[in-house]
Amino acid sequence: MQIADLKLLNFRNYNKLEVSFSKNNIIYGKNGMGKTNLIEAIYVLALTKTFRSNNDKILIKEDKEQSKISGNIIDDIKKNYQIIITKNGKNVKIDNNSYKKISDYISNIKVIIFNPNDLQIIKDSPSIRRKLLNVSISQLDNKYLKILSSYNKILKQRNSYLKTMYLNSNTSQEYLNILTDKLIDLGTQIYDYRNNYIDEINKLIDIIYEKISNIKGVSIEYLSDFNKLKKEDIKKKYIELQEKDMLFGMTKFGVHHDDLLFKLNNKELKEFGSEGQQKNAIIAYKLSEISVFNDKINKLPILLLDDLFSELDNEKINNILNIIDDKIQTFITTTEIDKVNKNIINNSKIFHITENGVEEVKI
Numbered sequence: 001m002q003i004a005d006l007k008l009l010n011f012r013n014y015n016k017l018e019v020s021f022s023k024n025n026i027i028y029g030k031n032g033m034g035k036t037n038l039i040e041a042i043y044v045l046a047l048t049k050t051f052r053s054n055n056d057k058i059l060i061k062e063d064k065e066q067s068k069i070s071g072n073i074i075d076d077i078k079k080n081y082q083i084i085i086t087k088n089g090k091n092v093k094i095d096n097n098s099y100k101k102i103s104d105y106i107s108n109i110k111v112i113i114f115n116p117n118d119l120q121i122i123k124d125s126p127s128i129r130r131k132l133l134n135v136s137i138s139q140l141d142n143k144y145l146k147i148l149s150s151y152n153k154i155l156k157q158r159n160s161y162l163k164t165m166y167l168n169s170n171t172s173q174e175y176l177n178i179l180t181d182k183l184i185d186l187g188t189q190i191y192d193y194r195n196n197y198i199d200e201i202n203k204l205i206d207i208i209y210e211k212i213s214n215i216k217g218v219s220i221e222y223l224s225d226f227n228k229l230k231k232e233d234i235k236k237k238y239i240e241l242q243e244k245d246m247l248f249g250m251t252k253f254g255v256h257h258d259d260l261l262f263k264l265n266n267k268e269l270k271e272f273g274s275e276g277q278q279k280n281a282i283i284a285y286k287l288s289e290i291s292v293f294n295d296k297i298n299k300l301p302i303l304l305l306d307d308l309f310s311e312l313d314n315e316k317i318n319n320i321l322n323i324i325d326d327k328i329q330t331f332i333t334t335t336e337i338d339k340v341n342k343n344i345i346n347n348s349k350i351f352h353i354t355e356n357g358v359e360e361v362k363i
């Protein structure tokens with residue numbers, strides 16, 4: 001799948017922008033010019049959220065009321081996608097038809113992004129790794145997103161009912177059981193999706209890591225409270241933990257605590273890995289995702305590579321670019337166009353971003 005063009009209105013530092021892309025695109029310019037903002041717009045058009053913040057309002061250009069992104073995506077057929085972000089919410093359209101539920105919109109445009117912040121994923125908190133999983137699996141199957149949001153809703157209800165039960169004697173154990181059963185049902189579905197996804201990643205990540213760094217032995221372990229438990233055993237756990245849960249007003253057991261462990265030869269990369277090994281593992285993970293997308297839904301995502309050159313040496317980047325499928329659409333941002341291989345430059349559309357805006361250039 002490819003994005004043919006992009007229009008921005010009051011998005012981040014852009015007042016108005018209209019650009020058309022080719023299969024390979026390089027965006028270069030000094031720091032602070034809006035390189036990341038440009039590929040962020042593609043990401044937001046796909047996922048309706050940014051990877052840079054939990055607050056979508058910061059996407060709206062300073063002092064403006066709303067922001068609009070639209071773009072034509074070529075998949076089997078060409079379709080126009082549009083998102084309007086206002087201070088009160090978001091509105092999404094495909095070919096001018098509004099979608100009430102964001103979850104019906106997401107998963108149409110597939111993107112994989114690599115951003116320098118991703119290099120922290122291995123060391124970051126578990127919630128970041130769950131987000132990593134959620135974003136990708138949602139793109140593969142938007143049923144997952146619906147299940148996940150139902151799960152979060154039920155979890156909230158359960159937690160608040162636990163607090164009520166702790167304070168009031170006049171409460172219903174039966175109601176809590178209903179919530180717990182729902183939580184288990186949705187949680188097991190989430191577990192299956194995640195387990196399956198990591199299985200697929202594990203079939204590839206070691207081979208890709210070896211291509212990048214000549215070292216074998218990378219794998220990912222999916223950690224979950226639900227791991228290898230039957231539904232009855234899971235239920236028993238919730239009963240066992242009920243008193244504690246009531247005391248804390250929180251559900252201690254469930255897939256909302258899931259985590260991923262990145263390993264090299266069975267040692268945790270978080271504890272034992274060098275910075276370089278951690279970087280390579282994350283990049284190998286992202287590249288594995290491309291193949292999983294291709295295998296599972298027969299679509300190549302749009303690949304957004306933000307500032308890779310500031311993080312890795314040229315040789316490694318060339319290894320990476322060689323692994324990437326020829327048919328995939330790529331966006332590379334960089335401050336140093338000189339570092340980009342001539343071959344890649346010759347096969348790309350080049351955009352130079354300056355204070356005066358975005359300009360297509362020949363090099």
Ligand SMILES: Nc1ncnc2c1ncn2[C@@H]1O[C@H](COP(=O)(O)OP(=O)(O)O)[C@@H](O)[C@H]1O
Binds near residue numbers: 036059
């Ligand atoms: N909502 C916003 N309104 C106006 N400018 C913004 C907004 N959000 C970010 N910016 C500006 O965008 C610029 C950073 O753009 P970015 O794409 O991160 O740069 P880089 O080219 O280094 O990747 C900064 O100058 C910042 O002030």
Ligand SMILES: [Mg+2]
Binds near residue numbers: 036037
């Ligand atoms: Mg940037």
